[in-house]
Amino acid sequence: MSKVKTSFFCQSCGTQYAKWQGQCNACKEWNTIAEEIIQKQEKVAWKSEPSPKNTAPKPLKINEIDSTQEIRMDTTDAELNRVLGGGIVPGSLTLLGGEPGIGKSTLLLQISLKLPYKTLYVSGEESQKQIKMRAERITPTSDNCYILTETKTQNIFKQIEAIEPEIVIIDSIQTLHTDYIESTAGSISQIRETTAELIKFAKETNIPVILIGHITKDGNIAGPKILEHMVDTVLQFEGDRNHVYRILRSLKNRFGSTAEIGIYEMLGSGLREVSNPSEILISHKDEELSGTAIASTLEGMRPLMIEIQSLVSTAVYGTPQRSTTGYNAKRLNMILAVLEKRAGFRLGAKDVFLNVTGGISVDDPAIDLAVVAAILSSNEDIPVNKDFCFAGEVGLSGEIRPVNRVDQRIQEAEKLGFSTIFVSKYNKIALKNTGIKIELVAKIEDVATMLFG
Ligand code: TYD
Numbered sequence: 001m002s003k004v005k006t007s008f009f010c011q012s013c014g015t016q017y018a019k020w021q022g023q024c025n026a027c028k029e030w031n032t033i034a035e036e037i038i039q040k041q042e043k044v045a046w047k048s049e050p051s052p053k054n055t056a057p058k059p060l061k062i063n064e065i066d067s068t069q070e071i072r073m074d075t076t077d078a079e080l081n082r083v084l085g086g087g088i089v090p091g092s093l094t095l096l097g098g099e100p101g102i103g104k105s106t107l108l109l110q111i112s113l114k115l116p117y118k119t120l121y122v123s124g125e126e127s128q129k130q131i132k133m134r135a136e137r138i139t140p141t142s143d144n145c146y147i148l149t150e151t152k153t154q155n156i157f158k159q160i161e162a163i164e165p166e167i168v169i170i171d172s173i174q175t176l177h178t179d180y181i182e183s184t185a186g187s188i189s190q191i192r193e194t195t196a197e198l199i200k201f202a203k204e205t206n207i208p209v210i211l212i213g214h215i216t217k218d219g220n221i222a223g224p225k226i227l228e229h230m231v232d233t234v235l236q237f238e239g240d241r242n243h244v245y246r247i248l249r250s251l252k253n254r255f256g257s258t259a260e261i262g263i264y265e266m267l268g269s270g271l272r273e274v275s276n277p278s279e280i281l282i283s284h285k286d287e288e289l290s291g292t293a294i295a296s297t298l299e300g301m302r303p304l305m306i307e308i309q310s311l312v313s314t315a316v317y318g319t320p321q322r323s324t325t326g327y328n329a330k331r332l333n334m335i336l337a338v339l340e341k342r343a344g345f346r347l348g349a350k351d352v353f354l355n356v357t358g359g360i361s362v363d364d365p366a367i368d369l370a371v372v373a374a375i376l377s378s379n380e381d382i383p384v385n386k387d388f389c390f391a392g393e394v395g396l397s398g399e400i401r402p403v404n405r406v407d408q409r410i411q412e413a414e415k416l417g418f419s420t421i422f423v424s425k426y427n428k429i430a431l432k433n434t435g436i437k438i439e440l441v442a443k444i445e446d447v448a449t450m451l452f453g
């Protein structure tokens, strides 16, 4: 009988050690190293005999390689297609990460039901009945979607051979385990091994696999970082659980840009694709309220108009409070300091609250100008004309700095019926004869005078 082989793995970053130690040398975390049983056996997870395709590859001259055969599988979900760069690439491995309860299972089940391909949805988390109940909430039903409750990869591969699906979805990688490794499901060595088996399967059969992965509280995909290196595409599903909007972002994509995002709205009947995000992120109200201003931002390549809300009031307690949602708190402090020093607004003793509506988080510096407008509007208690919008970054000396893709932002603002857009004087604008008035500003004082006299 062979001796049981064990090894030590850091549960945080996946580094392997020969013996136990208190601190991981790689990620410097304490008490994360645990012993896991690894039993080296001949790996025969996916098909025992090597497939004929597996003969040693020969080098080809780059211009002899046929690139026309890049086919994408249309998911029929415009948002997902865009984020993936045009659809699923056959034989690729995609990892979808996100916090618990954000809607990962809902998204992939809904897509499985819509896919024009034979799909196998493997769940290690919910029973077939529970999945059926969920599917009933999401209206379209499908003849092409198979549900399997299984966690052992060997059994999953057996079912795959029987059903012959065109796409495989696994919910979630942390529940899978393989016979060739002894440690428990969700441990580093299991995650690494089961992912490797799935990659081998995907590459040999050209069947794409989508994996769901959980996220730890510090926002990393649970399991070794190596998981992210192994797969072709890493998508993240994010949003505020108390709001209805969800953003699908690509963090890594071997087959496309990582700049694109997809937006969904969580409804009682599943997720709805939001194809014109600007319209939903602006609350259309008839009366003008002080403290709000509309910013033109870019998420990926898409222009997006969002509403910034601010409340400035005299501090009740000694130390004024500053609180933000969806905007960097340090950046807010910087803007308040600039307003105080360069434009003479006394905000030092005031509470300032700032919200980006819709529960989304923005890091485009171009929203600075709208932040300034919202804060001044609340401070003066004078509303900003609701047909105005803003796109500019604020510099430390109070100058309004140019933003990228200004033409696209102007076009979006015009399309949505804004009368005026405020942009930096230093922006080079190629557009001619626009139906929207372009107000060029150089300093925050100019904006303050133009808006509030
Ligand atoms: P779920 O997909 O289970 O999240 P995850 O797999 O990321 O953990 O999503 C669960 C949440 O979504 C739950 O709070 C209920 C909500 N939900 C809806 O609002 N509408 C729906 O149609 C469905 C199926 C779920």
Ligand code: MG
Pocket: 104, 105, 106, 125, 171
């Ligand atoms: Mg789930």
